[in-house]
Amino acid sequence: MPRRPALSLGRLAMDSVRWAFSYSAWAPCREDWLLAMRLIQPEEKERIEQFVFSRDAKAAMAGRLLIRKLIAEKLKIPWNEIWLQRTSKGKPVLANNLSSSSHSRFSFNVSHQGNYAVLAAEPDCQVGIDIMKTALPGSGSVPHFFHIMRRQFTEEEWRVITSMNNEWLQLDMFHRHWALKESFIKAIGVGIGFDLQRIEFHVSPLQLEVEKTYNETIMLLDGEQEKEWTFEAPYTTVTPPAFTKLTFHDLVASAVPLAAEDPACWDNFCSRQESPARQSSNPR
Template sequence: MGSVRWAFPCGAWRPCRQEWLLAARLVQPEEKDRIGQFVFARDAKAALAGRLLIRKLIAEKLCIPWNEIHLQRTSKGKPFLANNEFSIYSNYNFNVSHQGDYAVLAAEPELQVGIDIMKTNLPGSSSIPNFFRIMKRQFTETEWGVIKSMSNEWMQLDMFHRHWALKESFLKAIGVGVGFNLQRIEFNVSPLQLEIGKVYKETKMLLDGDKEEEWTFEVCCMEPNEPQFTLLTFEDLVASGIPVTPEDSAYWDNFCSKQETPVKQNSHSRYECL
């Protein structure tokens, strides 16, 4: 078993009734209920895709039948395989992220792994300088120096999201929650400019001022035509699926009642994936 990097374009997914009801049958009841509570269809699709990615991984890489997979969450919300009889896979680590147009998964057989994906969007009704003032405490002075050294506001926002995704990916890897002081972590990003189609591993991290040599950070820009991940179709996503719940036609009605997204945001199709 080697490294796994998968992506599913959940933003472009327009499920028909058959697809949505099948997908809902392939996740645990509590997850199905949680996903059904999302206000917007975009978020429900992304969350459901994330769960399907995890179950596909476990079924195909660990050879555990889909309907025997039991997932739980840690107290901080990180999913893990809870089947006691499969404790031999206790070192197998996986993580998912979804934002913008993609749900992504990373998995490693022997290493802790965390992943975060960010789409560079303008910050709602706030200006970029005001947004940075609000977020000032999330980064160190050195990190802010790098962010604000970019030649225009859009590139500064892009660099902001790159730093944010790095911090999120580390926190997800170690399984801690929102109470962690983000200023304890400082990233020295390299290179400053990312070329589409390449994966970079030069970025280094300081934790409480000390350089952490045991962590590797993979950084890439995801573009629709040049995915650095294996891009999956819906058919790929459910290929090994075995239903775990009965069909619930009301679940389709619930989905159809949702607005796709909130008020449309200005955006740019650039993703930082770590």
């Protein structure tokens, strides 16, 4: 996850925030799911209702609740007065008019994949986060998958990826590079139109120890090292290190409903399959 110090001075009265919620382990009861659907904006409720699989609906819901909890508790905006919008590139942003100029430097980002939804926030830095669970390609071989993704990485990055001892380790290194690129793109908010070959990561160390976080990786942008950015790379099989694991009741502790209960939401949720056919994977 990248962080870049803001150029202006001053600091919001909060520290860095790192939260994680295991949506894969969350089996909401009727009361909890109907409550969750009351705690988000109408357009997000509609979006979540459109997911084919309940696992994806839970992941998206967790992401929205993480953001709203953060803003309610750290910026002291009442939950039911928080208004979130998406930029033209799809990045969630706070639309409320903030009374303090220091709030304008406040940055947050969420990601969900595998088992966890995660949130990172900084008082005066741009921040982006991406989480990946190493998994075999949905179809085809690993070499074929790499061929399809060839244009997303530089020659040096591919050299490092394919230098690993076996295909699983190569996939692991692939996802490590991918998460780094995604986190940077999300931090600057430019979306999928950005040419990923403009950025090149020199990852360090090559071998990561489980449950440790590293920040030695450097990034080149258009061939020049970007020294203002810091990249944190945790590697885990459980809750990411340095992240506080939250329960559902933690997520909604400061919540105030935005709407009346809609019983049809529970029927819709129960009608979905949890997830598609499973792939072989290790958590990342």
